Amino acid sequence: MNAQAIKLVATAFSMKKEIKYLFFTMLAIIMVPIFSVMILTQAGINLVSNALATYDPQRLVVDIHDPLTGKVIDHVDQSVAWPIQGAVTLEYGERSPYQPFHTGIDIAGPIGDPVIAFMDGEVVYADTESWGFGRHVKINNGHFITSIYAHLDTIDPNIHVGDTITAGTIIGTRGNTGWSTGPHLHFQINIFGIPVNPRTFLQGNP
Numbered sequence: 001m002n003a004q005a006i007k008l009v010a011t012a013f014s015m016k017k018e019i020k021y022l023f024f025t026m027l028a029i030i031m032v033p034i035f036s037v038m039i040l041t042q043a044g045i046n047l048v049s050n051a052l053a054t055y056d057p058q059r060l061v062v063d064i065h066d067p068l069t070g071k072v073i074d075h076v077d078q079s080v081a082w083p084i085q086g087a088v089t090l091e092y093g094e095r096s097p098y099q100p101f102h103t104g105i106d107i108a109g110p111i112g113d114p115v116i117a118f119m120d121g122e123v124v125y126a127d128t129e130s131w132g133f134g135r136h137v138k139i140n141n142g143h144f145i146t147s148i149y150a151h152l153d154t155i156d157p158n159i160h161v162g163d164t165i166t167a168g169t170i171i172g173t174r175g176n177t178g179w180s181t182g183p184h185l186h187f188q189i190n191i192f193g194i195p196v197n198p199r200t201f202l203q204g205n206p
């Protein structure tokens with residue numbers, strides 16, 4: 001550990017219990033991403049989700065919280081939309097035979113249905129892996145938010161890394177690529193790189 005990491009750990013001991021837990025999770029994410037997933041599972045996913053993003057029904061905004069202090073440091077008040085319609089087959093945080101907890105929402109339906117960006121942002125990844133997310137697009141939505149659209153059949157030819165796009169822009173089509181057992185969109189929202197419940201941002205059902 002370098003001097004900065006030691007200083008961070010020392011700071012953590014003066015924090016409230018929940019925040020301390022979150023802090024060490026963050027530290028683990030930076031140092032050992034695989035173990036961080038296990039820690040999140042043990043902690044109960046709601047702790048993390050509720051700590052990083054909360055919906056305020058009075059102001060109709062999603063507040064973004066500093067992972068270290070819990071203070072509101074940003075908010076999202078622009079329009080957001082479900083990226084596709086279909087049947088939710090696996091919720092965020094649920095366990096499946098393939099993973100200890102689910103980091104996004106699975107929305108099943110026909111291959112080829114258009115997938116749209118849920119919020120404004122900049123495309124930071126648009127490519128294919130033979131494993132994991134398969135063909136997928138990642139968008140930096142600002143406000144410390146990144147969204148991931150995975151298992152796509154196709155990526156729209158107009159979508160390139162570096163493009164700035166608006167909510168509702170078609171980014172590709174639903175598919176069954178990568179680690180997928182049937183046609184569905186895996187839709188994931190990360191804050192500070194940590195998966196949170198997309199339902200915090202989106203009302204109703206897809």
Ligand SMILES: [Zn+2]
Nearest residue numbers: 104105106186
């Ligand atoms: Zn999924």
